Amino acid sequence: MTELIAPEPCDLLIEAGFVVPVEPHGVVLENHAVAISEGRIAAVLPIDEARRHYAPGQVVSRPEAALIPGLVNAHTHNPMTLLRGIADDLPLKVWLQQHIWPVEGALLAPDFVADGIVLAIAEMLRGGTTCANENYFFPDVQAAVYKRHGFRARVGLPVIDFPTAWAKSDDEYFDKAGEVHDQWRDDPLIATAFAPHAPYTVNDPNFERIRMLADQLDLPVHLHLHETAQEVQQSQEKYGQRPIARLERLGLINDRLIAVHMTQLTEAEITLCAERGVSVVHCPESNLKLASGFCRACALQRAGVNLAIGTDGCASNNDLDMFGETRTAALLAKAVAQDAAALDAFASLRAATLGGARALGFGDRVGSIVPGKQADLACVDLSALETQPLHHVVSQLVYACGRQQVSDVWIAGQPKLVERELVDIDIGAVVANARQWRTRIASIHRD
Amino acid sequence: MTELIAPEPCDLLIEAGFVVPVEPHGVVLENHAVAISEGRIAAVLPIDEARRHYAPGQVVSRPEAALIPGLVNAHTHNPMTLLRGIADDLPLKVWLQQHIWPVEGALLAPDFVADGIVLAIAEMLRGGTTCANENYFFPDVQAAVYKRHGFRARVGLPVIDFPTAWAKSDDEYFDKAGEVHDQWRDDPLIATAFAPHAPYTVNDPNFERIRMLADQLDLPVHLHLHETAQEVQQSQEKYGQRPIARLERLGLINDRLIAVHMTQLTEAEITLCAERGVSVVHCPESNLKLASGFCRACALQRAGVNLAIGTDGCASNNDLDMFGETRTAALLAKAVAQDAAALDAFASLRAATLGGARALGFGDRVGSIVPGKQADLACVDLSALETQPLHHVVSQLVYACGRQQVSDVWIAGQPKLVERELVDIDIGAVVANARQWRTRIASIHRD
Numbered sequence: 019m020t021e022l023i024a025p026e027p028c029d030l031l032i033e034a035g036f037v038v039p040v041e042p043h044g045v046v047l048e049n050h051a052v053a054i055s056e057g058r059i060a061a062v063l064p065i066d067e068a069r070r071h072y073a074p075g076q077v078v079s080r081p082e083a084a085l086i087p088g089l090v091n092a093h094t095h096n097p098m099t100l101l102r103g104i105a106d107d108l109p110l111k112v113w114l115q116q117h118i119w120p121v122e123g124a125l126l127a128p129d130f131v132a133d134g135i136v137l138a139i140a141e142m143l144r145g146g147t148t149c150a151n152e153n154y155f156f157p158d159v160q161a162a163v164y165k166r167h168g169f170r171a172r173v174g175l176p177v178i179d180f181p182t183a184w185a186k187s188d189d190e191y192f193d194k195a196g197e198v199h200d201q202w203r204d205d206p207l208i209a210t211a212f213a214p215h216a217p218y219t220v221n222d223p224n225f226e227r228i229r230m231l232a233d234q235l236d237l238p239v240h241l242h243l244h245e246t247a248q249e250v251q252q253s254q255e256k257y258g259q260r261p262i263a264r265l266e267r268l269g270l271i272n273d274r275l276i277a278v279h280m281t282q283l284t285e286a287e288i289t290l291c292a293e294r295g296v297s298v299v300h301c302p303e304s305n306l307k308l309a310s311g312f313c314r315a316c317a318l319q320r321a322g323v324n325l326a327i328g329t330d331g332c333a334s335n336n337d338l339d340m341f342g343e344t345r346t347a348a349l350l351a352k353a354v355a356q357d358a359a360a361l362d363a364f365a366s367l368r369a370a371t372l373g374g375a376r377a378l379g380f381g382d383r384v385g386s387i388v389p390g391k392q393a394d395l396a397c398v399d400l401s402a403l404e405t406q407p408l409h410h411v412v413s414q415l416v417y418a419c420g421r422q423q424v425s426d427v428w429i430a431g432q433p434k435l436v437e438r439e440l441v442d443i444d445i446g447a448v449v450a451n452a453r454q455w456r457t458r459i460a461s462i463h464r465d
Numbered sequence: 466m467t468e469l470i471a472p473e474p475c476d477l478l479i480e481a482g483f484v485v486p487v488e489p490h491g492v493v494l495e496n497h498a499v500a501i502s503e504g505r506i507a508a509v510l511p512i513d514e515a516r517r518h519y520a521p522g523q524v525v526s527r528p529e530a531a532l533i534p535g536l537v538n539a540h541t542h543n544p545m546t547l548l549r550g551i552a553d554d555l556p557l558k559v560w561l562q563q564h565i566w567p568v569e570g571a572l573l574a575p576d577f578v579a580d581g582i583v584l585a586i587a588e589m590l591r592g593g594t595t596c597a598n599e600n601y602f603f604p605d606v607q608a609a610v611y612k613r614h615g616f617r618a619r620v621g622l623p624v625i626d627f628p629t630a631w632a633k634s635d636d637e638y639f640d641k642a643g644e645v646h647d648q649w650r651d652d653p654l655i656a657t658a659f660a661p662h663a664p665y666t667v668n669d670p671n672f673e674r675i676r677m678l679a680d681q682l683d684l685p686v687h688l689h690l691h692e693t694a695q696e697v698q699q700s701q702e703k704y705g706q707r708p709i710a711r712l713e714r715l716g717l718i719n720d721r722l723i724a725v726h727m728t729q730l731t732e733a734e735i736t737l738c739a740e741r742g743v744s745v746v747h748c749p750e751s752n753l754k755l756a757s758g759f760c761r762a763c764a765l766q767r768a769g770v771n772l773a774i775g776t777d778g779c780a781s782n783n784d785l786d787m788f789g790e791t792r793t794a795a796l797l798a799k800a801v802a803q804d805a806a807a808l809d810a811f812a813s814l815r816a817a818t819l820g821g822a823r824a825l826g827f828g829d830r831v832g833s834i835v836p837g838k839q840a841d842l843a844c845v846d847l848s849a850l851e852t853q854p855l856h857h858v859v860s861q862l863v864y865a866c867g868r869q870q871v872s873d874v875w876i877a878g879q880p881k882l883v884e885r886e887l888v889d890i891d892i893g894a895v896v897a898n899a900r901q902w903r904t905r906i907a908s909i910h911r912d
Binding site: 100102104108109137140144303306307308310311312335336337339342349353355356358359362363401403404405406409410418421422445448449453455456459460 | 547548549550551553554555556557560584587588591750752753754755756757758759779782783784786789793796797799800802803804805806807809810848850851852853854855856857860861864865867868869892895896899900902903906907
């Protein structure tokens with residue numbers, strides 16, 4: 019039969035041995051292609067059909083690879099990538115008070131923020147991450163750097179009860195938050211969120227102000243919550259309430275809330291989070307490394323809570339490896355739930371992609387390979403002997419694959435990594451800059 | 466001043482930006498060289514001194530790398546690498562009874578064992594592992610394959626209370642064990658150990674026979690022990706004793722014992738293991754993935770127990786990545802001990818090298834970079850942006866480094882990996898063979 023319909027133009031056709039769309043759940047499409055036009059996914063279809071139907075401007079063929087949605091790192095402090103491994107294996111209080119805070123006190127400025135984020139973007143792209151939920155000071159600088167590199171991010175607008183290099187008073191925190199929000203309100207890549215630091219560093223009036231403004235501006239609230247048992251205990255001593263109960267009183271337990279860590283949860287709190295549409299960002303490696311506790315990731319997921327995954331900052335991880343983090347989440351969930359079927363490979367990959375996207379309020383935009391969504395994609399080479407034999411694609415992605423197997427990355431259809439090479443970042447310059455920071459940091463930090 | 470002494474010949478001089486000798490503990494030597502002659506470490510000294518003192522046959526210069534002892538994977542079932550990811554996210558009983566055992570029942574034969582081990586050796590070398598404690602059937606085949614590839618191994622002589630493709634009766638298990646032991650008793654690379662499967666699959670008379678023979682032949686006893694709470698409970702029901710108490714009654718709690726998993730331990734049991742010189746192999750990722758429980762790695766280490774690290778078999782991990790495993794061990798220990806200072810980076814690296822060597826009875830031979838020991842070494846490139854800035858070498862090795870940063874590996878001074886390329890394994894052939902196994906296994910295994 020003759021083809022009667024003229025081929026439809028598209029900008030890019032990615033042909034992959036396997037496409038893991040995440041939506042629908044549990045599906046692996048063999049020998050499928052993704053057609054991309056104007057930065058969006060136009061279609062997901064078998065390769066032979068795609069070749070008949072489309073006249074692509076470019077074809078990328080990866081017969082040995084799985085094409086997955088770009089990973090969403092749902093909780094980061096990326097400027098701290100410059101502090102990777104600066105002070106490990108220390109009790110939390112010593113780590114913060116004698117190392118991290120003094121170093122940050124000396125360094126916190128736009129150059130530290132910008133250089134740290136560039137290093138982080140390079141690392142994230144090389145590991146298949148296409149979107150970050152950023153939580154640090156100088157969100158104006160963060161937003162500009164992410165934008166310049168075409169990297170998708172939601173940047174936190176920090177609120178904390180004491181002065182920092184970013185702002186000196188409550189009013190200044192809120193004024194600057196408003197300014198940064200205004201500047202980026204209609205950007206296709208960059209968005210903002212309120213980022214009150216934690217229940218123990220933000221007072222009731224500031225939380226109330228955040229609730230009001232978040233509603234008015236339609237913004238998420240990105241918050242460290244129930245990270246440690248001490249946090250919960252201190253809240254009970256100071257407020258007579260656990261932090262979640264206090265936030266409930268303040269009207270913040272709702273579907274705007276991006277609750278990070280959540281290692282201390284009662285059944286009732288899990289139910290409340292599920293009912294209110296709270297998203298939980300699980301940062302297993304940070305929780306382990308700082309001995310914060312165990313997040314009940316499987317219980318949250320089974321209760322219907324939207325579960326996302328984050329690396330936390332590099333100073334408590336010490337990488338931005340979302341493959342490693344997802345694997346740790348999948349492994350740890352089983353031991354914590356005492357159930358080897360907990361948080362299976364598909365559920366873990368979903369948390370690392372669509373779960374993160376939804377937590378960030380980007381669920382209609384990215385997180386799955388679905389027509390109409392932005393083409394934020396990662397290609398993962400499964401031909402390496404470390405993922406052979408290839409009995410199950412998603413098992414290998416979650417339990418065996420290393421981030422170095424990521425070959426190609428696109429954000430909004432733009433190539434950011436091509437055959438392991440960063441497209442628009444000079445890796446030598448990034449490493450050279452990191453070495454300069456090492457020298458500078460060594461001059462102010464002693465073990 | 467003129468050099469009056471003629472340079473001393475050596476076979477190989479490895480010059481590294483950093484040498485982490487493991488012994489003495491906690492040391493990083495900057496710009497040091499390791500001189501190697503006849504497969505042994507002749508000296509560890511500053512590069513400039515080495516250049517004056519030695520006339521090497523070959524110089525390998527790695528100014529951006531850390532040279533570490535080759536990693537020792539202290540518990541593996543490497544033929545199962547062919548079953549990587551075959552059946553994940555299942556309760557232990559379903560996993561074993563409905564998937565692993567039927568597949569093994571159909572496949573267990575010399576070709577499966579040999580091909581699985583070749584795939585494993587390639588993966589281990591690419592990840593800096595130079596020695597394995599093997600535990601599977603057909604130890605004769607295992608030993609021959611490890612020997613052929615110049616890979617250091619202690620192969621387990623299996624004993625289990627039911628017939629398998631390897632042996633049909635108690636006597637046959639012991640007869641074959643004796644034969645394999647005899648064949649390899651004086652080999653410089655390959656040694657054997659008794660490998661009774663587990664307390665629940667080996668009866669008292671067989672354990673008694675093992676104790677007697679292990680003493681006579683001076684062999685370690687490699688045993689899964691206290692892996693799960695159910696194992697302990699079943700032992701109490703059947704024998705009126707916890708497995709460790711039962712083994713104590715049978716005379717097996719001693720410095721020959723390589724006790725694997727050990728997730729269920731009382732304080733008294735930890736003290737007993739320390740007093741008797743038992744080595745414990747911690748397999749954190751397997752314990753998590755099968756929801757077996759949490760090994761108290763820090764408590765064991767602080768009690769003075771020799772701690773080693775193993776990946777377990779690929780079917781319950783799903784890789785042979787000792788960098789990843791060591792990192793998981795270091796992270797998990799902190800949360801389990803509720804102490805962020807638990808199992809620090811140096812202690813973790815020590816467990817992955819010298820701890821493993823000592824567990825295997827190879828402590829005088831490998832596991833640290835000390836003159837007189839065999840030159841089992843791995844070079845790890847730290848110039849990658851994922852390990853920048855390089856604030857602390859051992860922190861980056863344990864918490865940030867990926868196994869893909871291993872550039873070079875030597876076993877007994879022989880190069881096995883050079884600039885990421887396997888020296889004597891055809892990686893294309895290994896992958897092609899794994900693909901054939903995938904097809905064969907798919908024909909007998911259905912999800």
